[in-house]
Amino acid sequence: MFKLIAILLMLLDHVSWIFADVWGQEIYYIARSIGRLSFPLFCYALARGYNRTSNFLNYFLRITIMAIGTQVAFETAFYIFDFPQYRFYNVLITFSLSLVVLAGMDLIENSSLDMMINLRPLSSEGEVTKHFSPGGIRIPRWTGQVLGMIFILLALFLTRFIQPDYNFYGIATIVLFQRIDQNEVKYEKTLRKDLKKRRWNKYFLGFLLLNVLNVLPAYKDLNHYGTWIQMWSVLAVFLFPLYEKEAKPSQAKRIFFYLFYPVHFVLLLWIKYILKI
Helix, strand or coil: CHHHHHHHHHHHHHHHHHCCCCCCHHHHHHHHHHHCCHHHHHHHHHHHHHHHCCEHHHHHHHHHHHHHHHHHHHHHHHHHHCCHHHCCCCHHHHHHHHHHHHHHHHHHHHHHHCCEECCCCECCCCCECCECCCCCCCEEHHHHHHHHHHHHHHHHHHHHHHCCCCHHHHHHHHHHHHHHHHHCCCHHHHCCHHHHHHHHHHHHHHHHHHHHHHHHHHHHHCCCHHHHHHHHHHHHHHHCHHHHCCCCCCHHHHHHHHHHHHHHHHHHHHHHHHHCC
């Protein structure tokens, strides 16, 4: 249900954007405001996925390959349908670069726990939580910290250079959700309502602050609704608990969720091209 809601909200957001000329400004802003809730849902799923994957390399490669394939599909559609005004670098690139930042942070933070690391970040108890390399390459602690810094700086440089969808704001959102999920006590195991409330308060207040900081640079244009529209995405936090009830998807569902993003966007461009609107 969680991912289904996320893709339906994304569909609404893209339909309202691509066919903006079809309806009035009021309907456009209402639809896009609702559609803004989709992005934090995907960010939350990615953050949770990162914290729970046992094979980071496989997770990273899966997202990266999809990001490259999606961009190829988009560029082809932009060229064939002659829609340069819709050209952008897809959000999966942002997700891929975010994973690099998270990996770098883990290497810096956790390699200090042991004199030698196996390219695998360790928890405070010394438990191996995920693999960064097949076969496990042993490197000195300081090398792991330097490597972590390189990961982060490289990801930020590529973000600045490529300018993918949601940009640094997207990376900051994923890092925020991942840190809260990692550091907060799992209330499901304790059944303590205070821990549950504290976790969701941190998500809401942290994401609210991030959105405010995202708006502030445009303070000269605060009267324009388009400046504030992303603030509606904060309401997506109230949908996060649905993720806890999400069953592990089958292989067919996993493929569907991965392909929906590029396929639906290209189809929308094709429909606009055919209808000439």
